[in-house]
Amino acid sequence: MSRRVEPLPEPAPGIETARLLGAWYVLITNDEFWRAHTHPRVDLDALAPDSEGRARIQHALRFRARDLLGRTTRELRVATDLAERDGQFVSRGQGLRRVVVQRWSVPLVGPNYRWIVTWRARSKLGARPGLSVHTRDPSIPQALLDEILAQIRAHPFLSAAEDPRHGPRCARLFAPVQDWIPPQPYRLD
Secondary structure (H helix, E strand, O other): OOOOOOOOOOOOOOOOHHHHOEEEEEEEEOOOHHHHOEEEEEEEEEEOOOOOOOOEEEEEEEEEEEOOOOOEEEEEEEEEEEEEEOOEEEEEEOHHHHHOEEEEEEEEEOHHHOEEEEEEOOOOOOOOOEEEEEEOOOOOOHHHHHHHHHHHHHOOOOOOEEEOOOEEOOOOOEOOOOOOOOOOOOOOO
């Protein structure tokens, strides 16, 4: 029985894993997880390379969620990402989430690494694939977002339909709830 490997887009040409390190805000996404969870932020920190010299990153995902009583709680999920090559990773959760393994890549990178676009493949446990726009700043001008969206829609992998019933991989984008509000709601069409 062969295991199906979920497709990933090619990493951005010339991408440097070291320049991905630091704090990122999840500005725009089509990941349904962010409809029920809010205030997403990702911190990527360097770990020692593995025994084969491949880069490793600690991936800390911070967000807010509601508990069973409806109270807002702050959540932290930590994973270790192993570079398959620059800009392409396999991520494994820690603790009870160690069984969660997911591959992701960075097909688009902005000038000076001020923004990136990531694509997560479907996980072994069935978590849906998804696209996210990450930025170093908590908000960006609409004109810059328009440029990023144009690049996403022109990208051969991101603009293709994974499943014809659901449209292109870049469909159904939305802005997750954050503390800060852009001067006007982002136009995503």
